[in-house]
Amino acid sequence: MEVLCTHSEKMGIREFMDTLFAIMRSPAKYFESIADESGSRRALFFLMISGIFYCSVSMTYFFENSLTMGVIMMVNAVLMPALAAAFTFCIINMSTLSRVPYSKVFNVYAYAGGALMVISWIPGLAMVMEPVRAVLVGIGLVKACGLGKLQSALLVILTAALLLIFFWTAAPLILELRAGFE
Numbered sequence: 001m002e003v004l005c006t007h008s009e010k011m012g013i014r015e016f017m018d019t020l021f022a023i024m025r026s027p028a029k030y031f032e033s034i035a036d037e038s039g040s041r042r043a044l045f046f047l048m049i050s051g052i053f054y055c056s057v058s059m060t061y062f063f064e065n066s067l068t069m070g071v072i073m074m075v076n077a078v079l080m081p082a083l084a085a086a087f088t089f090c091i092i093n094m095s096t097l098s099r100v101p102y103s104k105v106f107n108v109y110a111y112a113g114g115a116l117m118v119i120s121w122i123p124g125l126a127m128v129m130e131p132v133r134a135v136l137v138g139i140g141l142v143k144a145c146g147l148g149k150l151q152s153a154l155l156v157i158l159t160a161a162l163l164l165i166f167f168w169t170a171a172p173l174i175l176e177l178r179a180g181f182e
Contacts, residue, residue, distance in 0.1 A: 011045035019046055023115040027136055031108065031143035040103045043110035044078075050114035051077030057121045077117060081109035084137075087162045088155050092147070100145045108140030134160070 011019075022030045037043075051074050059070040085106040092100050115136065116129045134156050141152035 011042055011049065013049075016046060016049050019111070020050075020115055020118060023111055023136070027112075027139045028143055030111070031140040034107060034111070035104075035144045035146070037107060038103070040106050040110065043107040043114075047078060047081060047110040047114040047117075050117040054117045054121050061121075062123075077113075081113040082106060083166075084159050084163060085109040087159045087166075088141075091155055091158055091162075092145075096147075096151070098147070100147070104145050105141075108137055108144050112136035112140055 019030075022033075034043075054077055055070045055073045058073060059065055059067075085102065085108070088109070089100070089102045089105045092098070092105070112133050116133050120126045120129045138149075138152045138156050141147045141155060142149055147155070
């Protein structure tokens with residue numbers, strides 16, 4: 001039995017679950033179906049619902065209901081896909097003649113990240129899920145953005161490298177700022 005996904009702007013629990021199962025069942029078909037999706041509202045809602053679930057479960061089980069830690073985790077859950085999408089978007093526009101809108105790149109990262117965030121809270125699975133997330137992003141870049149397989153693989157690798165360099169560079173600055181406020 002095939003489930004047809006209608007991509008309306010709203011994202012309730014039913015639409016969230018349908019989207020989650022569609023991504024897990026067949027990521028290639030799902031990312032192909034969102035290729036014409038305009039805007040990022042639906043993807044952002046999906047990411048935020050996943051982030052809320054991830055943060056609430058993590059706070060309950062691992063951080064003794066620390067609201068501060070929950071807020072930090074939620075900001076991280078939403079901003080990391082946006083930052084990774086920004087790096088990928090910049091690399092695409094600097095290296096190719098194709099112009100892919102940021103909203104399409106963000107949608108790929110939001111759906112891939114949100115789908116895996118639902119199970120990433122389980123201890124030990126977060127590190128295992130990162131390569132799976134990379135594969136989902138690669139599939140999304142091919143199917144939703146129309147890029148080649150090799151190009152998508154290189155984009156995922158370059159984006160990961162840029163994120164690491166960015167945080168390795170920012171870490172000393174953040175530590176200095178933190179020391180200044182103490």
